[in-house]
Amino acid sequence: MLSVLKKRYIIPVAAAGILYVGASFKDNLFEVAKQIEIFTTLFKEVNMNYVDEINPAAIMDKAIKGMLADLDPYTVYFNEQDVVKFKINSTGEYTGIGAIINRKEGKLTIVEPYKDYPADKAGLKAGDEIIKIGDINLSDFKEDVGQLLKGAKNAKIDITYLRQGKTLKTELTLNEVALKAVPFFGMSDNKTGYIVLSQFNVKATTETKAALESLKASGATQIILDLRDNPGGLLNEAVNICNLFVPKGEVIVTTKSKIQKHNNTYMTTRDPVDTQIPLVVLVNGKSASASEIVAGALQDLDRAVVVGSRSFGKGLVQRPVDLTYGTQLKITISRYYTPSGRCIQALDYLHKDKDGKAVRTDATKYNEFKTRKGRKVYDGGGVSPDLEMDETKHSAIVEALVKNNGIFDFATEYYYKNPNLGGKIPTISDADFSSFKQFLKREKFTFDTETEMALKETLAAAKKEKIDDGIMQAYQQLLTALEKSETVLLDKSSTQIKNLLRDELIKRYQYKEGLYDYYIKNNPEIKRSTALLNNSAEYQKFLN
Template identity: 70%
Template sequence: MFIKLRKRYVLPTLAAGFMFVGVSFKDDFFEIAKQIEIFTTLFKTVNNNYVDETNPAQLMDKAIKSMLEDLDPYTNYFNEQDVAKFKINSTGEYTGIGALIARKDGRLIIKEPYKDYPADKAGLKAGDEIVQIGDVVLANFKEDAGELLKGSRNTKIDIKYLRQGKQMSTQLTLNEVDVKAVPYYSLVGKETGYIVLSQFNAKASQETKAALVDLKGQGAKNIILDLRGNPGGLLNEAVSICNLFVKQDETIVTTRSKNEKYNNTYKTQKAPVDLDIPLVVLVDGKSASASEIVAGALQDLDRAVIVGSRSFGKGLVQRPLDLTYGTQVKVTISRYYTPSGRGIQALDYTHKDADGKAIRIDKKDYNAFKTRKGRTVFDGGGILPDVELDESKQSAIADALIRKDGIFNYATVYYYKNPNIGTTIPNISDAEFEAFKAYLKKEKFEFDTETEKSLKATLEVAKKEKVDQSIATEYNQLLAALQKSEEKELATHKGEIKQLLLDELIKRYQYKEGLYKYYTTSNPEIQKAAALLNNTAQYNKILLK
């Protein structure tokens, strides 16, 4: 009887489902075909009838990229040149100069040379502006200047650069650059191991495992895994890193999509290294994607205490798909969910405000979920730590100083005024902080807060409408009030800004390794994480052990 009932009721339901999907697919196909025909007709008509010569490739490139901008910032089109220039190599190795380079306002600036790599060996330092590569003067070069710094191993490249206004020259020898996923690990105290995981490349789990095993061999009985500032990377590496601490065949993340082939469950595949060692994971507002998979899974499984500030909130999965003529599109194919069923995506790209910006999911719309042991966790806005620390949160004024290079540029000036500090930790006194503020004023530093941008936009409109003179007094009063407010913010967040200045300066004198070493004795988040691990009762209470 039961079998007959299933045949009678379930099969028609399935048939109805297939019929619905079929109708939906047919409607979608017609709408897509209709819009393609309209666009093709328009494209041909404009190109054939426009008064001047057009560049069909440029028009199409812009049309496609503009169309994708309406979706999310991760869905991108790459034309043939883009594919050749920007193909990402996720193995952790590439031939290059071994430095972080920024392109701002047409200038090529060394942001951070990596110790003992080509840029460092050639004498380049943070703050140097590259002005000529080989025979190419960059002021006259409109293409991607970074391409001129690529080549086969042992290629020698002559460089001219500006340092503190003086032109200098050097020669780079290109080499294989091994980008480490784990750039640093050590003991914090006698029994707490500290591992920095900076990215999820193809070597991430391998390097994390090696660090974990080595630290345990040195006597580590607790572990801090630092994911602060980690932007993510390979999903399978995130699963493998969780596998170091959780049993085999444990669900770490699921992906869901309207397209069934992208609905997947990712489980641990191997025996763990250590199921019991107490674990703290540090996150902040720049921990994203794969970092959030690791933090979210270990939180949901009650395997680690998450410490810091709310993570970025990127719960979207992308995949590069090949198109015709050597082009490519990277498409957001699915959303990912932690073991408890949480989505952590913070921005809703299907709903945008009047300025076209995606709306952040409102806190009242968050949904509650339960960890394995019954603790309440929420979706909708990144991973909320079990222990929130104010030290991990970045103020708007500090964000502006970093984004607009206020701290970076002052550190450059400081470095050349004090070239012989060596491994001594710089002293950022109150007097030095006042010197920093004076530098910002002298350089007419613009914070570009939303208020400041709106005020400038108002003036531009007033100029177009030729009423700027009429509102000049009021505008200047508002500008003065805004600047006074920014000065107040600088004073309010003095401690945070002084710490950011110190961090940047330590990198100048001792590279990133020196900064990590300093962190192990002086960073408040690490100190509080270590204290928590050493307080077994408090640690167990958080995890309901």
Template identity: 45%
Template sequence: MIQKFKKPVVFIPLILILFSGVLAFQVKNDKLFALAKNIDIFATLVRELDSYYVDEIDPDKLVTIGINAMLEELDPYTEYIPEEESDDFRMLTTGEYAGIGALIGNRGEGNMVLMPYTGFPAQTAGIRIADYILKVDSVDVVGKPTSAVSELLKGPANTPVVVKVKRDQDTLSFSLVRKKISLKNVPFYGKLDEKTGYIKLADFTTNASAEVRNALVNLKSQGADRIILDVRDNPGGLLNEAVEIVNLFIPKGKEVVKTLGKLQNVNYTYRTTKTPVDKDIPLVVLINERSASAAEIVAGALQDYDRAVLVGRKSFGKGLVQTTVPLTYNAQVKITTAKYYIPSGRCIQAIDYAQSRENGSITSVPDSLRKEFKTANGRRVLDGAGIEPDELVEEVTYAPISYTLVAGNHIFDFATQYFYKHKSISDPMRFTITDQDYEDFKKFLVGKEYDYTTYVEKSVQDLEKYAEKEDYYEEIKAQLEEIKAKVNHSKEGDLDTHKKEVMKILSEEIVSRYYFQEGMIEAGLDQDPAVDLAKTYLSDPSKITKVLSAAAK
């Protein structure tokens, strides 16, 4: 009796395995069929539109719109790159292009130079901020879109280009030779005092780690024995550059980040491979809500190893990996293929895009689903919401009048006028406009439009709107008018009330005319709360030790 039941018992697992294999094969075939069917439908649709639609259609444009709409259903980082945009994509990933080396934009009256990059053709030839571009070679560019002017300025390296500009009352012509432009990942580094070195890391394109290494070595040779690494507003970039930068501060053989995805070939653990430049130098990393991707890997890995104190605000939370895949006809697609996991094991991704697709709104990882991890010293850290700083610094807010003066180009225009009248100024960290300069600025504003709505004024307007719907509006109308009058009177004095704030913004803008991007960054470090807090920690090693101990969190 027992033998009769042995065969079925033996064959049941085999049957299940075979059935599972057949089912998997069937599912895969069904998916391939669905893909082929829908691609055929899409191609047929475009052909029929081209044949029957009442007006002429542009197939390239229409298909691109269709592709982009499809990819929008996934996440913001999966994107289609047609052949004509490949150069722009290459510039974003490598930081390189051929041109004159200047940022241009429209300030209302036309396209002008907003920032010539130090050491490149535009700056060395004498082109300055606020120069209005009139002609590029023989092409009149007045009234043309900024993108069109930019394309004219770019071209093959070592080719000539003539740029005619208007500066104040003069018309000037510059004969330039286009060069290969490689934008700096470290636009500024220097010593903030006798002992404190500062490195601004703005991007993660090719050579980012080499630039940080160079800055670190130079600062140490100048006597810096503590470092501030600033990755605020850094959108990220190349992963290998992030790993190399972490390696400057931690020993060889340490895990920095690993990528995990659906396919085996995207799963990889990145480790440090070199001897660090300095594994003991006191280090503070500055982050904010615009620090993303590779910037978060650097900050997060250094936090996980308790190698640095993080100061600032919670980072963006981009923990997704993109892989660029070539398509036919020289097009490309950048596809999200994996997620980042830093040494403690946590993922820094803050938005659940799969969930967002289902409910139609942006869905953050809820606090209830965030998991706890530990740093090397046993400090408690959480996943699912970017990198949280060890020491929080509240965001600096500006008065409405400051926003209005900047948005209306009044700060920009006065700085340009100041530059025309003054041949030189002191170094960026020491320069500030005088009280007389500020009075000149107030006179400059006479007759110019810079109206704005204060927070109190907005509240009064809301109160009035709601009160109008109630029966007692007439009873309080007089009091509302009195409040509005007092608010308007207060606005007239805002230039004096917020004098210190406006003077700082004006001074930084003026510095840019003489010292360009580097000077503007340096000037902005004065009265920077995050920098001041970082210096406080670095000046007292016991503070750093306390923050990085297991008892800290």
């Protein structure tokens, strides 16, 4: 009986603690107290009186996560299990299988195995669908499957998987996986050094500095820093990366909040490596957070030319807060601002459209700021490059192909039909592109455009109302017209699609390392950046 009472009244007690703490920060104390009292009374009554046995922890978990979901996607609650599963390990080291995996629509697919790590050594390849781990069938497993692929170093795990319709088995041996912040660096020509910085973990500055010094020793007199697809990471590492190229005492980023203690200015504190070496920073729509701090600061300080396309626009700062019983809250506390005063954040989560989506600032309402030398730069979210390249932008049809695995799935089929390419660079011919379009049709690929979704919803509603027979002919005509339109759009984006297919296939045959080797001499953004650095007058023109 005591345990039942504890279970039923622990939330009100905990809530009282929240009220006490919250009171010191809230002016509207009465409204906070009122809402908490309503909630705890409701929770208690449901727990005591509902007709069936309920799970109080599960209900509370959903209630909290639902409440936070209305704020922004970065303010999240971790229950005890979440803390263990999702707590970020900023060292870049963990014990696991050494592969990117994706669980979508109940399927667990290998997206990319890392060379010489457990998944690769076990023979797993991109496109393999894991259907059984040990004795557990994944079709029956509704929890976080990632936990089944973790364990002690050298632990062995039996894996059953599907590959091109065949059921195969292998044994994985777990090992430490150390992800590099700088997975590649080299020379794009005899004087241009190229550094890929893929994440801002605790190794970011150390590895970037080592790469920079190595390239300079090899004759590099100018540098390309590639931050494309870098999702960000540790703030102090972003500041220290900038410090490699700017003097001690420079303001790199400020954070602003309604709470005074969260208003901070972050400055460089170390001796730089080289404050004069010409520098280009590459960004794209997947460069976020810490990547945007680096790109924005170096742009505002007129220290680098930014090349590519507008970055993601993630300028909200989070901090973890430990709660009771091993739970945790990651909460947005402030916004990032570049040295010129630009806000990096693109979406306004306080203001949402009729579909409940956060509003993006209209381009006509961007505010003008000035770099140190007086160049005009603008806010609106993210960092807009000094030299914008169309090659870095994906059309809507290409975004759909990437999002819904059209590129990935065709590459898987192509790989097994052409197993002997080895170290050769795949060439995607017009015939291959035609095969790709046929593949999409055969697999009934859906682009999920707004028009396509609306058409499907109309048919579903018609079937529900039993009037679908009357509109079926018109529906088929619209569907045919839509498919023709999508085919036209595919043809218009054929060059971009071919390039994405080639890049995906290079990873299949030569891992990510092979893709970097190819990029350094052939990627349009890198080639353009190299040419810009080799033309001193053009380079300086961007900075003056």
